[in-house]
Amino acid sequence: MVKPRLYEQVLERLRAHVAEAGLRAGDRLPAERDLAASLGVSRASVKQAIVVLEVQGLIETRHGGGTYLVRGTLDVEPVEQLVERRKQLPDVLDAREALETKLAELAAERRTADELEDIRQALDFMRDEVAEGGFGMEGDRRFHAAVTAAAHSSLLAEFMKSIAGQITESRTESLRQPGRPPRSLAQHTAIYEAIAAGEPKKAAAAMRKHVRTVAKVRLLTWEPEA
Incomplete structure (x- = not known):
């Protein structure tokens, strides 16, 4: 069985974080450094996970303005797909x-x-x-x-x-x-x-x-x- 990439594990943790925090469409995600600290992972892994979420249209990164949810959940498509x-x-x-x-x-x-x-x-x-x-x-x-x-x-x-x-x-x-x-x-x-x-x-x-x-x-x- 192929071991999930670290950032794929981070994706699942981010999904759970959004659900537990009750975040909704339009809400801002915490800064990458804060997410890394709260999830217990490196900032690089968080950055990779954020890019995947952006590719899937689940979040929107605004230059100089943070990262925001496009929808109220992070139902992530498997990376291999x-x-x-x-x-x-x-x-x-x-x-x-x-x-x-x-x-x-x-x-x-x-x-x-x-x-x-x-x-x-x-x-x-x-x-x-x-x-x-x-x-x-x-x-x-x-x-x-x-x-x-x-x-x-x-x-x-x-x-x-x-x-x-x-x-x-x-x-x-x-x-x-x-x-x-x-x-x-x-x-x-x-x-x-x-x-x-x-x-x-x-x-x-x-x-x-x-x-x-x-x-x-x-x-x-x-x-x-x-």
């Missing part, structure tokens, strides 16, 4: 850019009035999610599914279906980045407007810009500790 996703994510994002850029272009050419309404409703759903403080993940899923349907390309739709699980992971990774949900919503709006106007090139460009934003995630800059 993070490492595996880090390996796969670039390929998934490449596939998304190739497929979804073309789907947006085709949707601008082929969409029906009903399909355009489906895209708009998905946009509204995500807007409501974000307004209520959520990540907007279900609205995001509905939006991209509606664009795919409006493209009327059964083969491209099948390709999208074949990587649906990986797309969900990339969506989760992107939308939990600080400040990302409203930015994603604005980009969805630009895609919708281009499709509504029947402008294929503009729709493709807007989708390409969006997927490249999706690719800007903390996970890809993380270097796992041995």
Whole structure:
């Protein structure tokens, strides 16, 4: 059995600390030196654990302002799963850019009035999610599914279906980045407007810009500790 890395043990202690202290979303975590002292570990181990929590979007580190909880719990994904996703994510994002850029272009050419309404409703759903403080993940899923349907390309739709699980992971990774949900919503709006106007090139460009934003995630800059 592989022995857990020290900072993985620290992650569990931090999770327990948050629960026992009754900390909630928006609350500030103690300083690294104080956490190290209270948990009985080195500051370096605390720092490594904080980075993993930041990668997972569970905390937000503000320059000069401390570290804050994004959610009320620290339900940490196993580090090995993070490492595996880090390996796969670039390929998934490449596939998304190739497929979804073309789907947006085709949707601008082929969409029906009903399909355009489906895209708009998905946009509204995500807007409501974000307004209520959520990540907007279900609205995001509905939006991209509606664009795919409006493209009327059964083969491209099948390709999208074949990587649906990986797309969900990339969506989760992107939308939990600080400040990302409203930015994603604005980009969805630009895609919708281009499709509504029947402008294929503009729709493709807007989708390409969006997927490249999706690719800007903390996970890809993380270097796992041995």
